Amino acid sequence: MATHNLLLLPGDGIGPEVMAEVKRLIEFFNKKGPNRFVYEEGLVGGASYDADKTSISDVTMEKAKAADAIIFGSVGGPKWADVPYEARPEAGLLRLRKDLDLYANLRPAVTYPALADASSLKRELVEGLDIMILRELTGGVYFGEPKTITDLGNGQKRAVDTQVYDTYEIERISRVAFELARKRNNKVTSMEKHNVMKSGVLWKEVVQQTHDREFKDVKLEHQLADSGGMQLVKNPKQFDVIVCDNLFGDMLSDIAAMLTGSLGMLASASLGEVDPKTKRRKAMYEPVHGSAPDIAGKGLANPIAMIASFGMALRYSFDMGAEADLIDKAIAATLDKGIRTADIATAGEKTVSTTEMGSAILAEM
Amino acid sequence: MATHNLLLLPGDGIGPEVMAEVKRLIEFFNKKGPNRFVYEEGLVGGASYDADKTSISDVTMEKAKAADAIIFGSVGGPKWADVPYEARPEAGLLRLRKDLDLYANLRPAVTYPALADASSLKRELVEGLDIMILRELTGGVYFGEPKTITDLGNGQKRAVDTQVYDTYEIERISRVAFELARKRNNKVTSMEKHNVMKSGVLWKEVVQQTHDREFKDVKLEHQLADSGGMQLVKNPKQFDVIVCDNLFGDMLSDIAAMLTGSLGMLASASLGEVDPKTKRRKAMYEPVHGSAPDIAGKGLANPIAMIASFGMALRYSFDMGAEADLIDKAIAATLDKGIRTADIATAGEKTVSTTEMGSAILAEM
Numbered sequence A, B: 001m002a003t004h005n006l007l008l009l010p011g012d013g014i015g016p017e018v019m020a021e022v023k024r025l026i027e028f029f030n031k032k033g034p035n036r037f038v039y040e041e042g043l044v045g046g047a048s049y050d051a052d053k054t055s056i057s058d059v060t061m062e063k064a065k066a067a068d069a070i071i072f073g074s075v076g077g078p079k080w081a082d083v084p085y086e087a088r089p090e091a092g093l094l095r096l097r098k099d100l101d102l103y104a105n106l107r108p109a110v111t112y113p114a115l116a117d118a119s120s121l122k123r124e125l126v127e128g129l130d131i132m133i134l135r136e137l138t139g140g141v142y143f144g145e146p147k148t149i150t151d152l153g154n155g156q157k158r159a160v161d162t163q164v165y166d167t168y169e170i171e172r173i174s175r176v177a178f179e180l181a182r183k184r185n186n187k188v189t190s191m192e193k194h195n196v197m198k199s200g201v202l203w204k205e206v207v208q209q210t211h212d213r214e215f216k217d218v219k220l221e222h223q224l225a226d227s228g229g230m231q232l233v234k235n236p237k238q239f240d241v242i243v244c245d246n247l248f249g250d251m252l253s254d255i256a257a258m259l260t261g262s263l264g265m266l267a268s269a270s271l272g273e274v275d276p277k278t279k280r281r282k283a284m285y286e287p288v289h290g291s292a293p294d295i296a297g298k299g300l301a302n303p304i305a306m307i308a309s310f311g312m313a314l315r316y317s318f319d320m321g322a323e324a325d326l327i328d329k330a331i332a333a334t335l336d337k338g339i340r341t342a343d344i345a346t347a348g349e350k351t352v353s354t355t356e357m358g359s360a361i362l363a364e365m
């Protein structure tokens, strides 16, 4: 029925390999109908720098703005260690987040039953784990100005980064947190450092006010980010939705991902405001893992995080919850059968390639 | 022979209870000789606010500057949730760190053999763990200006925090890191976010330069703080000394402490520059745990972190390594005998009080 326009940005390293599996999924759903996906591809990160001396071109940015959703691979690698700072691979990713105002970064940390033993945590602490880290993605120290290095003379330099948060930025991410919690276990934990940072003071205050005004039915807790990080490692199942700023979210979501033992398996969605015309949120979907340059081009990469990210696109951008469930179940079933890429195999276990994993998942669908 | 002047700042919550055990240790060493400790006590945190409407008075600050070492308990608690921001309990601690220029915060994360099972991580990952988190303590977002909340009108506020690092600040903490590593396993891992923060760019550059100029014999690695945090949870034993900025150090040292299963057992030292007159570094010693208001005054607190912090004072301020070893061994022996405060007991185990734990450790000495 509907036609959805996707922009695929495979990026660097293993990005193109795992994106190839998304293309097969698109084919699958196009055959199945009734929705139809059409896609364009673009360059981002080091690949874009090599072609255009920028980590994302204005043309690609225009396509990103026009697309119904962006599917992003990964960027970066040692090859671009010496490119000018403003053109480093990560800059393309940061520009996409900022210019599309993708302020709500959803990072589900779930333990796949078949992989619970892969966690460094004791099995009982992570078995059945299902938490959602909600990270503010367009503010804070990532984008605040000034952001400078100044030469002071005498061999001295001064580096400055600025963390800025306005009330409305905290309010809108809080709303997403409470709305997510209502569909989950109805609990939000907000993390900041109000004992040290003014942005932490404002963060705590606005989250609390938003709660008291609009979401009194949801349970709200506040934790300092340092002890919250400890609690995450001590007893992750106490959490449902964790909401925090851009930098704490970067740290805490990586740690949460590691706990599941399923790193390289986890998906993310970055959502913006609802467009009044299309009634659709601007959105980008991206695996949590990086570009893994050490294994790039070898067919070793695990495509599950990328595939699950496409699943999130179906769920959050296209109202295709049933199809998203189909993907999630196919992933779980494939893992239950013992099919493993190298990153999730235990010593001695037989492993499959990126494409073989993709095929196995498709076969389950 | 020598007389050492200490300032004891018990602070709030369980601070006074655990500090009482330090006083018993002081008595012990004074009897033993030849060194003699004399001490004064002062107020800090909420206790100071209640007395003087400030979280540390100028008089106490003068005493802190004059002391050979400061022994600090803990500050904070819900009682002071509504005091003016500049007088909150933590402000006293931050002022001590800043005004005494205690820039090098040593946070050893060690697993006590008797407690390896208390970690949420699998035993084999944390058994024998001994890493040192070295946290820059007087710079970064903790102290940079501007640090403000501004009313923008229309119900909007703007919060700003500023992360500032100068070359010399990174250089001096790097030196401490490399010197520590030389006495340990000769490896330093520096963590920052150079892909996002200018302070991360300068951090990485200066650590590398300091290494190449003065410490080529020490192995140096750089990791991004988010994936470094993951690695810490995945496989902590890969690290020896981790050096990072104030905020990353706050998060990473708490997580490292949690891994050992010995939270409430871990000590820290905060060191400044060497005083040219006394040839001694300004120094403050402090347990990593907080004020635990929920159990304060009940004789339940574990004094081990506080006692071990006093041990660090002997080692780093007074060149009393043998005596510090004596304390560390007495702690280990006490734990080996199965003596437990409530926080480290497993269900059903018999527990002892704060004083009983102190006595048991003294008995081993």
Ligand SMILES: CC(C)[C@H](C(=O)O)[C@@H](O)C(=O)O
Binding pocket: A090, A093, A250, B195, B196, B226
């Ligand atoms: C690549 C990098 C800029 C990025 C970040 O710091 O946000 C990454 O770590 C992430 O978490 O998506």
Ligand SMILES: CC(C)[C@H](C(=O)O)[C@@H](O)C(=O)O
Binding pocket: A195, A196, A226, B090, B093, B250
């Ligand atoms: C109490 C607080 C100000 C302090 C900090 O953030 O530095 C504490 O968490 C610590 O790690 O010593």
